[in-house]
Amino acid sequence: MRDWENLRFFLAVARSGTVLAAAKELRVSHSTVLRRIDQFETSLDSKLFRKLQRGYELTQAGETLYAQAQDVAADIDRVLADAEGKDDATGxxxxxxxxxxxxxxxxxxxxxxxxxxxxxxxxxxxxxxxxxxxxxxxxxxxxxxxxxxxxLVGRCLGQVKAKAYAHQQYLAGLGSQHNSGDYQWILWQPTAEANLALLARENIIDPNVVMYGASMPDVVSAIHHQMGAGFLSTQQAKLHRNLVPLFDGRVFAHYxxxxxxxxxxxxxxxxxxxxxxxxxxxxxx
Incomplete structure (x- = not known):
């Protein structure tokens, strides 16, 4: 059974000439387009593109398929567009x-x-x-x-940035001469495999971890109640005025x-x- 979705990926690359442009058009990742094209060529047992320095060029087989597939794809899109959302409403x-x-x-x-x-x-x-x-x-x-x-279709909304934060009263309790080695750490550990102590150990020399939280609300609450420092998203930290970014506001990770x-x-x-x-x-x- 043929996968009609692969045809859409083929047409997008054929139209644009590059995987990056096709990924933007389809609102998927670059790797997804490459994987789909590879699947399509394998299923057809035919090479559809030549990879050149300037982009992707259709082979003779690809040109033949492209000429025949455009009208078919347009018909499929019209049928689906007419069927989808019929029973939907803004409610x-x-x-x-x-x-x-x-x-x-x-x-x-x-x-x-x-x-x-x-x-x-x-x-x-x-x-x-x-x-x-x-x-x-x-x-x-x-x-x-x-x-x-x-x-899945959609879009990338941007990036969440992770910084280290502590409550201003917690920092005051450490005294004016404190340094980063004095911090106690609150780290998020939802599963044994996803241990964010790694983020601390990659960036902090011998971190003193005093609590692991199974959920981010646990971590936020512990930091807010002055138990120690921890890594939070900048978007979340803005909701708590008493939290202070550490290490001169250094960004430790992007997601x-x-x-x-x-x-x-x-x-x-x-x-x-x-x-x-x-x-x-x-x-x-």
Whole structure:
């Protein structure tokens, strides 16, 4: 059975001549386009592109397929566009999967969205586990990832920056002559495999870790109650005026934030309305 999605990736690369331009058009990662083209060529047992220094050039087989496929793809898009979103309206339930509070706080934006669209009910799932958008367990997912999954469409909203923070009263208690070696550390450890002590040990000489938190709210609360220093997103830290950035505000890590939905839901009125609002109003700087 042929995968019609691979045809869309083929057409995007054929039109643009580069994988990067195709990735921007399809709103997916560079690696996803490469993987899809490789899958398509393998399934057809035919080489469709020649990789040149300036980009991708169609082979004779690719030119033949491109000439025949454009009309077919247009017909498929028209059929799907006519079918999708028929039973949708700017109302009902919108299921959203988001990272834990403490990494990214969306609630100020959710509140603004609800004021504009009171007929839409938001069903929020806060988890670091990947919700299955492909099986449509949720409608929209916010993911911190450098490579979003296949079959999902959306956009990168920017980057979350991680810095080290401590409460100003905690720092005052260390005295004016303290140095970084005096800090006690509160670190996020949601699983045994995802131990953020590594971030501290890569950047801090012999860190004195006094607490591991299984969730980011635990870490935020411990730092807020002056138990020690820890790594937080700058977006989260702005919500707490008494938190002070350490190490002259050095950024220790960057994480890309993607807002994604299943391709079958891209014409849903609820989904389009929400995604447009979030993209226009989320500020990660």
């Amino acid at each position: 009902g339930v919108l299921r959203i999967s988001q990272p834990e509070i403490g990494i990214l706080n969306m609630y100020p934006l959710y509140a603004g969205f609800r004021r504009l669209h009171p007929d839409i009910t938001l069903q929020i799932h806060s988890t670091m586990q990947p919700s299955n958008v492909n099986q449509q367990e949720v409608d929209i997912v916010f993911r911190i990832s450098e490579s979003p999954p296949d079959l 890309s934030v993607w807002m994604l939905t299943h391709r079958d839901l891209r014409n849903s009125t609820r989904v389009k309305t929400f995604m447009r609002f979030m993209a226009d109003n989320l500020n990660l700087d």
